[in-house]
Amino acid sequence: MMIRNRAMVIHKGEPWGTTVPRPDGLMVVGSDHELATWLAGGRGVPVAVSAGDVHRTLGAPTDASAGTTPEVRRVEMDALRCELDGIELVAVAHVVARRGGPTGWWHGPIHSVCNTQFIGRWDVAPRGHPNDARAEVLEVHADMPARQRLEAWRRLPTARHVPHPSIRSTHGSSAGWEFERPLDVYVDGRRHRRVRSLRVTVEPDAYELHL
Secondary structure, eight states: OEEEOOOOSSOTTSOOSEEEEOOTTOEEEOSHHHHHHHHHTTOOSOEEEOSSHHHHHTTOOOHHHHTOOSEEEEEEEEEEEEEETTEEEEESSEEEEEOSSGGGGTSSOEEEEESSSEETTEEOOTTOOTTSSOEEEEEEOTTOOHHHHHHHHHHGGGTOOOSBTTEEEEEESEEEEEEEEEEEEEETTEEEEEEEEEEEEEEEEEEEEEO
């Protein structure tokens, strides 16, 4: 595995974002996948998000998505640029490589790159922030027994799954792997394809989001 670091965009204690009038034509999307689709399509209109792991990581704000206030907060957001066997995709929340199907969480290696704190209900990366110019990288060793995984998974909602000798937690501006056996890749929660090579790079300040 390769990990590269870079400077942070935000700093602890500093204000983040700007209060602005609610934009005309603000589009509200309902998932991480829809937000990534908007980003890949060229960002033609201003956007807010009403659900998903980006939304939850930001504290589940409702001002922009509900349309109840004349002013909203506009923030810069990072994205994840992905190469799956050379095929390029964009993600806003997370990229996970593992064995396919529901049993893939219980057997074999798991490699996750997170731009958010959460993957679904799981608090996978408690230090994750979608505008710090870095991704949180979590790897589960292929030999970790299913029973130990179950215990770790039970602790995920409260972020007590690490430290564990079979779980490696790091961070950086990019991460990449070459797999001996192909793994399924899930981008923002949706399965894309089985690959032997995966590279993910953080794109700082990739887009603006309204909260």
